[in-house]
Amino acid sequence: MLWARGLRGRVTKGGYLVLDARPPVRLAGPGETFRGEQVGPQLWFGGPGETLLVLAPVPGCDVASIELPVIEQRRRFSAETCQDDVYVAASGERGHVERTVAEMIVRRTA
Incomplete structure (x- = not known):
């Protein structure tokens, strides 16, 4: 309630x-964590049996310090990067994940 x-x-x-x-x-807020996991705003695309893509604003984005265990646990292959303070992570079929992360362009507008 x-x-x-x-x-x-x-x-x-x-x-x-x-x-x-x-x-x-x-x-x-953006980049906020709780018990070591990201809890700030996130956009999730995909579902069971598909490539899973997550975008999350994280100020000072540092891939090494971000933990999103569902990305690693749910799929066979995963990759991640940061662009313009936005964390980008994908998991699923290796070739599709690699292309998605490599070709993703993040543009933030005011």
């Missing part, structure tokens, strides 16, 4: 989902 009362969402004219929280609910 706390989540239902404290979390609100709206869709902008551009089609973006914007979430707002009121106490006691609090949304995690």
Whole structure:
């Protein structure tokens, strides 16, 4: 019930989902961790049997310090990189993962 009362969402004219929280609910910020795992905003694409792709804003992005265990555990092969303070990780079939991570272009707009 706390989540239902404290979390609100709206869709902008551009089609973006914007979430707002009121106490006691609090949304995690970019790069925020809890018990060693990323809990800040993340976009997940894919599902069982497909390539899984995760994009997460992480200020000062350092691949070596980021742990996203589901990427390594769910798939046969995984790769990760950082671009413009955005963590990019993929897992699945090796060739597709390598191409996805190598060809991904992240552009942040104001």
